Amino acid sequence: MFMILIGLLIASLIPMIYKANHNTKDVKVNTISVARTNAKTFPKKLNILHLSDLHLENISISPEQILELANKKQIDLIALTGDFLDRKRSIPKLVKYLKALQELKPTYGMYAVFGNHDYVLKGANFQKLKNVLEENGCITLQNQHVSIQMGNETLNIIGIDDYSTKRSQVAESYQGLQDGYNLVLTHDPNVVLHMKEYHFDYLLSGHFHGGQIHWPKPYHLVKMGKLVRMNMIKGLHYHHDKPFYISEGLGQTGANIRIGSRPEVTFHHIS
Numbered sequence: 001m002f003m004i005l006i007g008l009l010i011a012s013l014i015p016m017i018y019k020a021n022h023n024t025k026d027v028k029v030n031t032i033s034v035a036r037t038n039a040k041t042f043p044k045k046l047n048i049l050h051l052s053d054l055h056l057e058n059i060s061i062s063p064e065q066i067l068e069l070a071n072k073k074q075i076d077l078i079a080l081t082g083d084f085l086d087r088k089r090s091i092p093k094l095v096k097y098l099k100a101l102q103e104l105k106p107t108y109g110m111y112a113v114f115g116n117h118d119y120v121l122k123g124a125n126f127q128k129l130k131n132v133l134e135e136n137g138c139i140t141l142q143n144q145h146v147s148i149q150m151g152n153e154t155l156n157i158i159g160i161d162d163y164s165t166k167r168s169q170v171a172e173s174y175q176g177l178q179d180g181y182n183l184v185l186t187h188d189p190n191v192v193l194h195m196k197e198y199h200f201d202y203l204l205s206g207h208f209h210g211g212q213i214h215w216p217k218p219y220h221l222v223k224m225g226k227l228v229r230m231n232m233i234k235g236l237h238y239h240h241d242k243p244f245y246i247s248e249g250l251g252q253t254g255a256n257i258r259i260g261s262r263p264e265v266t267f268h269h270i271s
Helices: 004-026 063-070 088-102 123-135 170-174 189-194 219-224
Strands: 027-034 046-052 079-080 110-113 137-142 143-148 154-161 181-185 202-205 235-239 240-245 264-269
Touching: 027 235, 046 123, 063 088, 063 240, 063 264, 079 181, 079 202, 088 110, 088 123, 110 154, 110 181, 143 170, 154 170, 189 202, 202 264
Parallel strands: 027 264, 046 079, 079 110, 110 137, 154 181, 181 202, 202 240
Antiparallel strands: 046 264, 143 154, 235 240
16 A cells, blocks of 8 residues: 555656756746936947856756847847856856857857856866856956946946855955946845945846745745845845846756746846
8 A cells, every 4th residue: 555655646746847847948038127227328228138047967948049039139248147057077068058149249248257056166177167158258257347338338347256155255346446337247146235335236146046946935045045035036126226136047956847937038128
């Protein structure tokens, strides 16, 4: 009788596991519009393609699918907010995604920050990851910023390193920053709780995967910082009236399944 019950339990789980795996292929495309908070405006709307948490060991979305989703869209800037991989054997796979993104020809380039999984790589292997990103069109930012002229206004792209692994140095990231629109890229959004004295106009992040297994609630995320306890794990939020966005990411960690969450590609329009 016991073995029969076990068999029935396994049989009932198979459809759930199949559905959970299928969810990793069901990409959600979000379009977010954020208005400027001051009187100045860019010469035109700034269009950003935001991808996070590729986790190339467990990703069900191909480079070609990303290109298809972005087809015929005006893309001024590509933002990659960390957790590309955590095994050196996955680095060649990353090249295929970067080459595909280069085909989109973003007007102001492609920018990347690193996440906690990227730092699983050590020494020469991490350096190889960084080199591959830079050799394939990315500007990598580790507590650094770059400034771009857009007409008469300056766009500051500020890359704050990973908060969860205690690599974020906000003051260093802002050092020497000129006046302009401050776009922050970072992996772990919890850093916003420590940025009251540092102005940003918009911040893009990832890290939480929308829970990945969000059923009935993502209890496993509690250890990942205060934002989770504030019920801020995905989408657009505000802290001290400053907007920040948390992507659900494209790949998965652990098992290649999603329950109550979906992989995400995000287009941000800033006007």
